[in-house]
Amino acid sequence: PINGTVANLEAMQWNPSQDYKNLCTIIYDEIMNVTFPVIESEFAFLRKGMPVNIIPFINDSTLITGTITQINPQVDETGMISVKAGFRNNGRLIDGMNVRVVIRKPVPDRLVVPKEALVIRQGKDVIFVRQDSLAIWKYVTVEFENSKSISVKEGLEPGDLVIISGNVNLAHETTVREE
Numbered sequence: 008p009i010n011g012t013v014a015n016l017e018a019m020q021w022n023p024s025q026d027y028k029n030l031c032t033i034i035y036d037e038i039m040n041v042t043f044p045v046i047e048s049e050f051a052f053l054r055k056g057m058p059v060n061i062i063p064f065i066n067d068s069t070l071i072t073g074t075i076t077q078i079n080p081q082v083d084e085t086g087m088i089s090v091k092a093g094f095r096n097n098g099r100l101i102d103g104m105n106v107r108v109v110i111r112k113p114v115p116d117r118l119v120v121p122k123e124a125l126v127i128r129q130g131k132d133v134i135f136v137r138q139d140s141l142a143i144w145k146y147v148t149v150e151f152e153n154s155k156s157i158s159v160k161e162g163l164e165p166g167d168l169v170i171i172s173g174n175v176n177l178a179h180e181t182t183v184r185e186e
Contacts, residue, residue, distance in 0.1 A: 044087035117158040
């Protein structure tokens with residue numbers, strides 16, 4: 008016996024079998040795989056067995072945990088590496104669905120702030136912090152970033168009150184208030 012879900016059923020009862028190229032496809036969907044590209048500069052960070060989060064487009068509040076099962080050791084013409092991860096299906100996914108894959112990279116000894124905190128002033132990366140009731144700009148060195156956050160290598164201290172909204176038009180030592 009074969010375990011799985013029947014898909015692409017072509018044959019019909021009482022029709023001759025030679026009329027069909029394939030009878031059906033059987034999809035084993037308890038354990039699923041996702042293949043996704045990773046930029047070549049992140050190759051050194053990737054490890055087989057590393058955890059990943061899979062988020063289906065149909066329900067972005069669903070988070071499924073999986074692990075990297077394969078890293079193709081070849082860079083394609085666009086500078087990407089093909090990575091495969093496996094995960095247990097929660098019963099709500101079907102073969103071919105679109106998902107977003109998130110790999111969490113530990114960033115030790117760094118402060119991580121929302122990306123919207125970063126502004127460019129005089130061609131340099133700046134983050135505004137609130138000291139007393141003033142917006143003070145601090146030049147920072149950004150080490151890593153993703154779609155939502157940045158890690159700051161230098162320029163911020165633990166406990167700094169980072170301004171993350173209304174900072175685009177702020178000037179140094181402008182009076183601000185907390186909302």
